[in-house]
Structures are given as C-alpha cells and as structure tokens.
Amino acid sequence: MTQQQMISWIFPILLILFFYFFLIRPQRKKEKAIDAMRKSVKAGDKVITIGGIRGRVVKEREETLILEIGEKTRIEVMRWSVSSVVESAPKKKTVLTPPEEKEDKSPETSEESKAPDQNQASESQQKAQDENEASEKAENETETKQ
Secondary structure, X not given: OOHHHHHHHHHHHHHHHHXXXXXXXXXXXXXXXXXXXXXXXXXXXXXXXXXXXXEEEEEEOOOEEEEEEEOOEEEEEEHHHEEEEEEOOOOOOOOOOOOOOOOOOXXXXXHHHHOHHHHHHHHHHHHHHHHHHHHHHHHHHHHHHO
16 A cells, blocks of 8 residues: 555544544443433432423333322323433431440540530630630730830
C-alpha cells in the first residue's frame, strides 16, 4: 500500500471511532440506566408514563404495572412505558437491637445520661462567661489605648 491509500483509510476509521465514542456508547449507557430504573419500580412508587399519566404503583407483575391514577381508578400499563420515577416508596427499616449490656456504667456516664439538659445549660453558661470575659478584655484594651 502506498502512503496515500493509508491516509484514505484513516479518515473512515476515525469517523467510525468518533461515532462510537461520542454517540453509540453514551446512548447505550443511558438505555442501561433507564432499563435498571424500570426494573427497580416497585409497589408504592409514584411514576410518570411516557404518555404523561401520573400514578402510584399498586401492584407489579413481570411485564406490567397496575397504577392507581385516581381514587379507585386503576390502569394496567407496560413496564417499558414508565418514563420516570417521581417518588420512591419508603423502605422498611429493620431495627437491629444490640444485645443487652450489663449495668456496669461509671457514675459520670450515668449522670450525663440522666440530665442532658443540665449539661447543655452548663455549656451555654460557660459560653456566656467566655463571651463576657472577651468583651471585658476588649474594653480594657480600648481604655489603655486612650
């Protein structure tokens, strides 16, 4: 091959790479994200369909969803017709309780737990006292300058 023939092959190859990295690849990522969103729709989610219908998912099936769009008004839509999830259903929280601990606390920690208001009050009194000392110090400095 001559040099001119190689140059003529480089332009189409660069064009194909450009289209792949700037058009095809981002579109595939976007489609995967939309598919994941549609698969993760569950009962209780509020969704908008591609037709503009807003509703709450009442029941989900493999390929369809039952939406409640009004009081006692339900429709069945295809899962692929969901364009966005407006509000996700609240997740059930499982509370893990720690094993019972022995009552072997020091007197300092038990006093703190019994009277948190007293600790807050003493902290606020300390802050007020610090502020008063700072203002007196500033007044003394201004008097000595005069």
